[in-house]
Amino acid sequence: MGQTIVEKITQSHMTEGPDRPLRTGDVVSLRPRHVMTHDNTAPVMKKFKAIGAKRIYDPRQPVFCLDHDIQNRSESNLAKYAEIESFAREQKVDFYPAGTGIGHQIMVANGYVVPGSLVVGSDSHSNMYGALGAVGTPVVRTDAAAIWATGEFWWQIPRSVRVELSGALRDGATGKDVIVTLCGLYNEGEVLNAAVEFTGPGVAGLTMDERLAISNMTTEWGALVGWFPADSVTLEYLRQRLAALAARGIARYDETDIVAWETHPIEPDRDAAYAARIELDLSEISPHVSGPDTVQTMRSLADIERDKIAIQKAYLVSCVNSRLEDLEAAARVIQGKKVAAGVELYVAAASAEVQEAAEARGAWQTLLEAGAHPLPPGCGPCIGLGVGLLESGEVGISATNRNFKGRMGSREAQAYLGSPEVVAASAVAGYITGPRPSDGRRPEYQFQELKARGVRAREQVAIREGFPERITGRLVFLPRDNLNTDGIYGKDYTYRDNMTAEEMARVVMENYDPSFKEKMRPGDVLVGGHNFGTGSSREQAATALQAAGIPLVIAGSFSQTYLRNAFNNGFICIECPELVERIKTEQATAIAGGELTIIPGDELQIDYSNGTVTYRDDVFDFPALGSVPQSLVVAGGIENLIRTRLGLD
Numbered sequence: 001m002g003q004t005i006v007e008k009i010t011q012s013h014m015t016e017g018p019d020r021p022l023r024t025g026d027v028v029s030l031r032p033r034h035v036m037t038h039d040n041t042a043p044v045m046k047k048f049k050a051i052g053a054k055r056i057y058d059p060r061q062p063v064f065c066l067d068h069d070i071q072n073r074s075e076s077n078l079a080k081y082a083e084i085e086s087f088a089r090e091q092k093v094d095f096y097p098a099g100t101g102i103g104h105q106i107m108v109a110n111g112y113v114v115p116g117s118l119v120v121g122s123d124s125h126s127n128m129y130g131a132l133g134a135v136g137t138p139v140v141r142t143d144a145a146a147i148w149a150t151g152e153f154w155w156q157i158p159r160s161v162r163v164e165l166s167g168a169l170r171d172g173a174t175g176k177d178v179i180v181t182l183c184g185l186y187n188e189g190e191v192l193n194a195a196v197e198f199t200g201p202g203v204a205g206l207t208m209d210e211r212l213a214i215s216n217m218t219t220e221w222g223a224l225v226g227w228f229p230a231d232s233v234t235l236e237y238l239r240q241r242l243a244a245l246a247a248r249g250i251a252r253y254d255e256t257d258i259v260a261w262e263t264h265p266i267e268p269d270r271d272a273a274y275a276a277r278i279e280l281d282l283s284e285i286s287p288h289v290s291g292p293d294t295v296q297t298m299r300s301l302a303d304i305e306r307d308k309i310a311i312q313k314a315y316l317v318s319c320v321n322s323r324l325e326d327l328e329a330a331a332r333v334i335q336g337k338k339v340a341a342g343v344e345l346y347v348a349a350a351s352a353e354v355q356e357a358a359e360a361r362g363a364w365q366t367l368l369e370a371g372a373h374p375l376p377p378g379c380g381p382c383i384g385l386g387v388g389l390l391e392s393g394e395v396g397i398s399a400t401n402r403n404f405k406g407r408m409g410s411r412e413a414q415a416y417l418g419s420p421e422v423v424a425a426s427a428v429a430g431y432i433t434g435p436r437p438s439d440g441r442r443p444e445y446q447f448q449e450l451k452a453r454g455v456r457a458r459e460q461v462a463i464r465e466g467f468p469e470r471i472t473g474r475l476v477f478l479p480r481d482n483l484n485t486d487g488i489y490g491k492d493y494t495y496r497d498n499m500t501a502e503e504m505a506r507v508v509m510e511n512y513d514p515s516f517k518e519k520m521r522p523g524d525v526l527v528g529g530h531n532f533g534t535g536s537s538r539e540q541a542a543t544a545l546q547a548a549g550i551p552l553v554i555a556g557s558f559s560q561t562y563l564r565n566a567f568n569n570g571f572i573c574i575e576c577p578e579l580v581e582r583i584k585t586e587q588a589t590a591i592a593g594g595e596l597t598i599i600p601g602d603e604l605q606i607d608y609s610n611g612t613v614t615y616r617d618d619v620f621d622f623p624a625l626g627s628v629p630q631s632l633v634v635a636g637g638i639e640n641l642i643r644t645r646l647g648l649d
Contacts, residue, residue, distance in 0.1 A: 002269025004160040005227055006195040009135045009266070013118040015152050016628055024275070025575070025623030027156045027567075034061055034112045035139065035147045036121035038103045039068040041084045044122060047145035051639050052648040057151040059092040062144075063112060065103030066096065067378040071386030101351025101377045104128045104319045108212065109351060111245050111252030114238070115230035116266035120144075120153070125319055125401065127218045131211035132238070133230030133266060135195075138219075140537065140561060142568050142638055149642050154628050156563065158224050159275035160195045165202030167283035172436055174329070175210025176321055176399065176419040179217040180288045181442060182280070184298025186221070190276065190447055192531060193560050195225035197268060202282045203228060208237040209325040216320040217401045220295045224560060230261050277448045284443040287434050289397075291416035293405040301422060302440030305433040309416075313396040314345045314427035315408075316367070317375065318382040321399035321420050322350040324357050330399075330424035331363035333435040339371035340430035345423075346388040348375035370428070381408055390415060397426045460610050461624045466634040470607045471551055473525035475615070477583055477598040478512070479591045483528055484535030485562065487512035489544045499540075501547035508544040513596035520597070522549025525604045527583060529555065532573075533562025542566040542573075552606065554613065554622075556580040567629055570637040574606075579613055579620040 003011065007022045010030065017028030037044050041064050048056075056062060066081055081098060088095035096106050104125055106112075113119050115133030120126055122144040129136025143153040169178070196218050198211075206214070211228045218226030228234070235258055242253065287301035316322060316330055327349065339345045347367050349355035355377055358364040368374060373388065380386040382400040390396045390409030396416065398408065403415035416432060425435040463469045490511040493499055509516035520526075526545065532555035533541055542565045545553065552572035566573045583600075584591065590598050605614040611624030635641035643649045 001273055002271040004272040005197055005268040006135055006160055006225055009116060009118055010157055018626055024157050024159045027629045029152045029154050029628050031152050032120045033117040034063055034119045035144055036063045036103050036107050037144050038065050040122050042080050044141050044144045045087055047142055048148050051149055051642050053149040056091045056148045062093045062148060064088050064093055064095045065106050066098040067102045069385050070098035070376055070378040099376050102319045105350040114253050115261045124219050125216050127226045128212055128216040130225055130227040131215040133234055135225055137224050140564050146638055146642055158193055158195045160197055161191045161276045162274045163196055163198050163278045164200040165280050165282055166200055167202050167281045168205040169282050169285055172287055173285045174419040175213040177285050177287050179214045180290050180298055181285055183221045183295040185445055187296040192222040194223050196223045198228045208233055209323045213320050220401055229267055235262055274450050276450055279446040281443055284441055286441040287438050289416050289418045291403050292414035293403055300440035301434045302438040308431040310431050311397050311426055312394040313390055314423050315381055315398035316420055316423055317348040317380055318400040320401040324354050326420040327358045328363045330420040331366040333421050333424040334370045334428055335366055337370055337428045339427045343427055343430055345372040345427040346375055347372045348380060349377045352377045384408055397423050397432050399423045458610055458621055459624055461626050463609055464630045464634055467630040469609050472603055472605050473523050475602045475604050476520050476524045476526050478528045481529035482531045482534050485533055485538050485541035486535055488541040494538050504544040505548040508548050516597050524550055526550050526553045530557045531559055533559040537561050539565040542571045543569050546571045567632045568638040570633045572633055574622045576613055576620050576622040
C-alpha cells in the first residue's frame with residue numbers, strides 16, 4: 001500500500017524509526033528544515049539552557065520572529081526582546097525584530113518553506129506552511145528546545161483525511177468562506193488531530209493567498225496539517241518570491257529547485273490509505289460568518305445580515321487574512337466611504353513588506369481615509385494584546401482565525417469571523433453585512449469514513465533495556481470524551497510550582513471526579529474516551545497521573561498537546577479506539593447513570609512487543625511503540641534524553 005503525503009514527507013525527514021515504509025500511528029524522530037519561534041523564544045531559551053546545552057546544533061534551522069506583543073513598550077518586554085536578539089546574534093540564528101511582520105508570513109515569504117519540506121513552529125498556526133506543499137505543524141516549547149539542541153524532535157504520524165475540491169468559487173466567495181464553511185459543516189471532530197490533504201480539480205482555481213488562509217485555519221478545524229499540492233500557482237508564487245529575495249541577496253532555493261518540483265511533483269501515492277474523505281463543491285460556497293465565540297457555529301451572510309447585528313469594532317489583522325489580496329479586497333469595498341459612527345476599524349498588515357505593497361498600490365491609504373486605525377505589522381487584537389480590544393458588551397467582526405470567548409478582549413463581548421470584504425462592509429454599515437447580495441448557498445455534508453483501508457498489520461518490535469515488554473493492570477474506565485486538562489489537574493494547582501509528586505497525586509482528577517483518588521490504586525491502567533487531554537497545555541495533567549502510579553493511559557484518541565507533554569515526561573499513552581468503544585458498549589448502563597469512574601473488575605494485559613491489549617480474552621491492536629517512544633520513557637523524558645545524547649549526564 002502506498003503512502004499519504006504526510007507519511008511520504010515524514011519518511012524523507014526521518015532520523016530514527018521503523019525500518020519499513022512509514023504509516024499512520026508510527027512515532028519517529030525527525031529533522032525539520034526549520035523551526036520558528038516568536039515571542040516564546042524566551043521560554044524556549046530557558047528550557048534550552050536548563051538542559052545544559054550551550055550551542056544550537058544547526059543555526060540554520062531556527063528562525064526567531066518577534067510578532068506577538070510588539071505594541072508592548074514596557075521596560076520588561078523590551079528587555080526580553082533585547083535578550084532574544086542578543087541570543088540570536090550569539091548563536092548566528094536568523095532574527096526578525098518586532099515590526100517585520102507575523103512569523104508565519106515571514107516564513108512563507110522569505111523562502112523558509114518549500115514543497116516537500118517539513119517546517120514546524122512553536123505556534124498553533126504553523127499549519128499554514130502546507131499551502132506551499134510542505135508539511136507544516138505545531139510543536140510545543142520543549143520540542144523547540146530539543147530541535148535547537150539536537151536538530152531533531154519526535155512526532156507521531158497522524159491519520160490523513162482527503163478533501164476533494166471540485167468546481168470554482170463564485171464572485172463574492174473567498175478562501176476564508178471555504179474554511180469557515182468547513183469548520184461549521186464538519187464540526188464533530190471529523191478531522192480532529194488529522195492531516196488534511198486538499199486535492200481535486202478545484203484546487204487550481206484557488207489563489208496562493210486563499211490557500212494560505214485555508215491552511216492557516218485548518219488549525220481551528222482541529223487538524224494538525226493542512227496540505228495543498230505544489231502546482232503551477234505555487235510555483236509561480238515561488239518564482240516571484242525568488243526574484244524578491246534575490247534582490248535582497250537572499251538565496252534559499254533557486255530555479256533548478258523550482259524546475260525539479262515542477263517535473264517531479266511531490267504528491268501522495270495513488271493507493272495511499274486515508275481515514276476519511278470529504279467532497280466539497282466550491283461553486284456551492286457563499287459568504288458565511290463564524291460565531292459568535294466559536295468557529296463551529298456558522299451562519300450564511302444572507303441569513304445573519306437580516307438581523308442587523310450591530311458592531312462596535314472591526315478587524316483586518318492576523319496571519320490568516322492580512323495579505324495584499326485581503327487588504328485590496330477590503331479597500332475596494334470601502335473605497336469612497338467612511339467607517340460608521342460608533343465603529344472602530346483596526347488594520348495591520350501581515351508584514352512590513354505587505355504594508356509597503358499596499359501603500360504603493362493605494363489600498364492602505366484607502367483604508368486610512370475611510371477611518372481605519374493602523375497597527376504595526378504583527379499580531380495584536382487577535383490574541384488580546386495591544387490596543388483596540390473588545391470591551392464588555394461589545395460586538396466585533398474580524399478577519400482573524402479565532403473568536404474564542406475572551407480571546408480578543410472581554411469575556412462579556414462577542415466575536416464573529418468573516419472575510420476581509422465582510423469586515424469592510426460591516427465597518428461601513430455598522431452591522432454585520434456584506435458588500436453585495438448573497439444567496440446563502442452552502443454545500444451538502446459529504447463525509448465518508450474509510451477505516452477499513454487503514455488497517456495495520458500486527459508487528460513485533462524490539463524492546464529496549466529498561467522498557468517493559470508487557471504489563472498487567474486493573475481497568476479504570478473514564479467514559480467521557482473530550483476530558484480536558486482542567487478536569488485532570490485543576491487550575492488551582494497549575495501555577496503552584498512547589499507541589500510535590502505526592503501532593504499532585506492527591507488532587508489528580510479532582511475537577512472531573514472528586515472520588516477518583518479513593519477508587520484508583522497504583523498500577524491501574526486508565527482507559528479514557530476520545531480526545532483525551534484536550535484544553536490547555538499544562539503538562540501536570542500528564543505528570544499528576546504519573547505521580548499517582550498509573551503506568552499508562554489508553555484512549556480512543558488524544559489531544560496532540562497532551563500526547564506530547566506525556567511522552568516528553570516519559571509517560572506512556574496509546575490509542576486503541578476499538579477497545580474504548582467495546583468498553584463503552586458494555587458499560588452503557590453505568591454511563592447513563594452518570595458514573596464518572598467505572599471499575600468493572602477486569603484486568604488489562606498490554607503487550608508492548610507486538611502492540612496488543614488483551615481484555616476478556618479478546619485482543620485489540622494499537623500502533624506498537626518503537627525505539628523513539630521507548631527511549632523517551634526509559635530516559636524519563638525528553639530533557640533527560642537530550643542531556644544523555646549531548647553527554648551532559
